[in-house]
Amino acid sequence: MAKGPSLVPGLFYEDPNAAVEWLAKAFGFELRMSYTDDAGRIAYAELEQGGGVVAVRPQRGHSPHDLSPRTAAGVNTGHLQVTVPDVDAHRARAEQAGARVLEPPEDKFYGLRAYTVEDCDGHRWTFEAPLAAPAPRDERWKRNERGT
Amino acid sequence: MSQRVTVSTRVAAEPAEAFERFTGEIGAWWAAGALAGARWNGALRFEPGVGGRLLKTVAGRAFEIGRIARWEPPLAFAFECREEDEAGGPATEVEVRFALAPGGGTRVTLEHRGFERLPPDHPARGGLPREALLRLWGRCWTERLALAKACAERGR
Numbered sequence: 001m002a003k004g005p006s007l008v009p010g011l012f013y014e015d016p017n018a019a020v021e022w023l024a025k026a027f028g029f030e031l032r033m034s035y036t037d038d039a040g041r042i043a044y045a046e047l048e049q050g051g052g053v054v055a056v057r058p059q060r061g062h063s064p065h066d067l068s069p070r071t072a073a074g075v076n077t078g079h080l081q082v083t084v085p086d087v088d089a090h091r092a093r094a095e096q097a098g099a100r101v102l103e104p105p106e107d108k109f110y111g112l113r114a115y116t117v118e119d120c121d122g123h124r125w126t127f128e129a130p131l132a133a134p135a136p137r138d139e140r141w142k143r144n145e146r147g148t
Numbered sequence: 149m150s151q152r153v154t155v156s157t158r159v160a161a162e163p164a165e166a167f168e169r170f171t172g173e174i175g176a177w178w179a180a181g182a183l184a185g186a187r188w189n190g191a192l193r194f195e196p197g198v199g200g201r202l203l204k205t206v207a208g209r210a211f212e213i214g215r216i217a218r219w220e221p222p223l224a225f226a227f228e229c230r231e232e233d234e235a236g237g238p239a240t241e242v243e244v245r246f247a248l249a250p251g252g253g254t255r256v257t258l259e260h261r262g263f264e265r266l267p268p269d270h271p272a273r274g275g276l277p278r279e280a281l282l283r284l285w286g287r288c289w290t291e292r293l294a295l296a297k298a299c300a301e302r303g304r
Contacts, residue, residue: 004290031257033290035153035282038264043279044286 008046009080010055012066013121016042019056022120023047026097027082027127028090029054052082069122081126087113090127107131152261153282155289159254159300163246164222166254169300170244171196171225177295194227202227214239222246229260231272238265240272256297258289 013019020042023029032053034045045056059068069076084090087105094117095101102124105115114128159166170177175192190206194216202213212235214228226243240262249255263282266272273281 030158030255031154031156033153033155033286035279035286036151037278038151040150040152044283046290 008053010057012059012068014068016058026094026099074122084127087129150261151263153285154259155293156257161300163254166300167222173299
């Protein structure tokens with residue numbers, strides 16, 4: 001048996017073929033497996049990055065159970081987090097491919113550098129990396145510690 | 149367009165070495181995976197070059213899985229694909245491509261295509277609806293490719 005992850009989240013896209021290409025170009029995902037229908041349209045694909053796998057699934061039309069955010073006025077009902085080696089390089093690559101960055105990279109008080117971005121269909125992703133040194137605590141945190 | 153299954157992986161070896169191991173040791177990774185079983189067992193070998201055969205030998209008897217359609221080391225090879233009880237019928241096609249991977253090693257991509265050529269009652273369909281068949285092959289090739297990758301990386 002090939003070792004794969006025990007959890008594979010899937011996302012719905014209006015054009016799964018274009019999504020697989022876009023996710024490779026913008027986010028650096030590599031194709032692991034896909035299969036197509038008669039027309040060559042991807043019926044299912046798995047993409048990998050590091051030790052993680054995400055599935056790309058086609059939006060089938062009228063079912064409310066497989067909508068892309070692009071069809072559903074931007075609605076997201078989930079959020080994916082991915083650990084990458086270099087958050088800033090990832091952001092540069094994504095922006096170059098036309099991705100819309102929602103929150104630019106920032107050192108978080110919980111020890112991660114992270115940024116949040118929308119993909120080609122409006123799914124929201126956070127890409128993050130552990131910080132070598134903890135970020136300075138912000139004012140709210142200090143106030144909490146002082147009990148004020 | 150064609151109904152196709154595509155699997156891909158990165159191998160920690162140069163393309164020439166990966167091509168050599170994938171073709172030379174095809175028997176070591178072919179019969180694995182979700183479709184493993186007696187029907188698929190046997191020793192496999194290529195007769196290298198376009199028009200050469202991929203042969204499977206079971207209990208001393210050789211069967212031609214298919215003819216080689218493309219043989220371009222270290223870039224690609226492709227062959228027709230049938231099982232013994234499908235001799236003479238329509239064949240699917242398997243193509244394996246090797247490319248330098250960004251960041252080192254080789255990106256290996258395997259494409260199994262031509263499922264639309266198989267009539268609905270063809271034995272290779274196993275009575276499965278199209279999507280289930282392709283999903284099964286997707287799993288099978290994912291597992292086979294992981295074994296092929298291990299072959300290509302052995303000793304490194």
